[in-house]
Amino acid sequence: MLFILYTTGRCNLRCRYCGGSFDDSIVPWTVRYSVDDLSRILRDGDDIAFYGGEPLLNIDFIRSVMDKFNASHYILQTNGLLLNKLDPDLVKRFDTILVSIDGPRWLTDLNRGDGVYDRVVENLRWLRRVGYEGDLVARMTVTEDSNIYRDVRHLLNLGLFNHIHWQLSFIWVEPWHDLWGWIRGSYEPGLRKLLDRWIERMKSGVVEGIAPFQGILTRILRGGVKPPCGSGVDSFTVVSDGRIIACPIAVREPWAYVGRLEEIDRERIECYKPPIGEPCLSCKYFEICGGRCLYTHVERLWGDEGMQAICEVSKFIIDLILDRMPIIERLLDKGIIAEEQLIYPKYNNTIEIMP
Ligand code: SF4
Numbered sequence: 001m002l003f004i005l006y007t008t009g010r011c012n013l014r015c016r017y018c019g020g021s022f023d024d025s026i027v028p029w030t031v032r033y034s035v036d037d038l039s040r041i042l043r044d045g046d047d048i049a050f051y052g053g054e055p056l057l058n059i060d061f062i063r064s065v066m067d068k069f070n071a072s073h074y075i076l077q078t079n080g081l082l083l084n085k086l087d088p089d090l091v092k093r094f095d096t097i098l099v100s101i102d103g104p105r106w107l108t109d110l111n112r113g114d115g116v117y118d119r120v121v122e123n124l125r126w127l128r129r130v131g132y133e134g135d136l137v138a139r140m141t142v143t144e145d146s147n148i149y150r151d152v153r154h155l156l157n158l159g160l161f162n163h164i165h166w167q168l169s170f171i172w173v174e175p176w177h178d179l180w181g182w183i184r185g186s187y188e189p190g191l192r193k194l195l196d197r198w199i200e201r202m203k204s205g206v207v208e209g210i211a212p213f214q215g216i217l218t219r220i221l222r223g224g225v226k227p228p229c230g231s232g233v234d235s236f237t238v239v240s241d242g243r244i245i246a247c248p249i250a251v252r253e254p255w256a257y258v259g260r261l262e263e264i265d266r267e268r269i270e271c272y273k274p275p276i277g278e279p280c281l282s283c284k285y286f287e288i289c290g291g292r293c294l295y296t297h298v299e300r301l302w303g304d305e306g307m308q309a310i311c312e313v314s315k316f317i318i319d320l321i322l323d324r325m326p327i328i329e330r331l332l333d334k335g336i337i338a339e340e341q342l343i344y345p346k347y348n349n350t351i352e353i354m355p
């Protein structure tokens, strides 16, 4: 089980698609429960991820959790601006660090603020200099200004990341100017080109760390939980006020509420069932797609058109990979690549898998 811990609801950025800090009355800016209370829900073998707001605005809390518990994996999701404030000894205990960055400098700064790209890249170089050897994941938010091929290749070429992951910004922002034009004219052809290049590299035994391709392939080969991010199945979030919720962004939604840290036990958490219904349950892609995202599935903030867009891009990327399975299987059979190179993530490290 993965527990995602909010260290604060405060953020030091105000990105275009997000809006910055939570209201303190919804996600408090300080942690209002005792770290000891986490032992009510944590078991040996569990993983812990730190989340916010910007989690590194509360490094004291992170340190106190890491001093007290011995999680199987520690994960950090950060905007990267304060990474160099972490003690190098603490840095090395993280198995995965996910850093928000959207692609080239102009695009990242357009979305996140002037100078953000340079500060983040500088901090990533610092991370590697102090000896960080864990999984460094670029976490892109994809908008109408994105070009998936150009932006993913840019981040791979930086040579700093082990994996690149992206999520389509289909929730918070107003519907896009030309949603279908972008999907059909930019995103889908870009995905095809990116996948073809990925397979070409595989023919020389190299599996580039493109997380959605690897994650979907892993679900094709080995199955996986539904939804693919594990929300409400193998991932739960503890808000800074002690509420336990199924999905980290569902901080106001009654369907995601599981209980309060001070009165809950592990069994009650494990009894929670994510409310996945139609059209996913009778969809032939459900085993792989898993409903994509529990939050958008329930909330449908963009209505029917949003659902159609989500389904179209989800089916498209799954079909692309299924289409190339004979080539991938041949490369596996010949021993040019090994299945272990493809399988990702090996534990729930908070990547949502379906973009
Ligand atoms: S493709 Fe659409 S309907 Fe099918 S499982 Fe995914 S989100 Fe649900």
Ligand code: SF4
Pocket: 227, 229, 230, 231, 247, 248, 249, 250, 292, 293, 294, 295, 296, 352
């Ligand atoms: S993919 Fe959706 S359900 Fe899963 S963590 Fe993200 S917002 Fe929540």
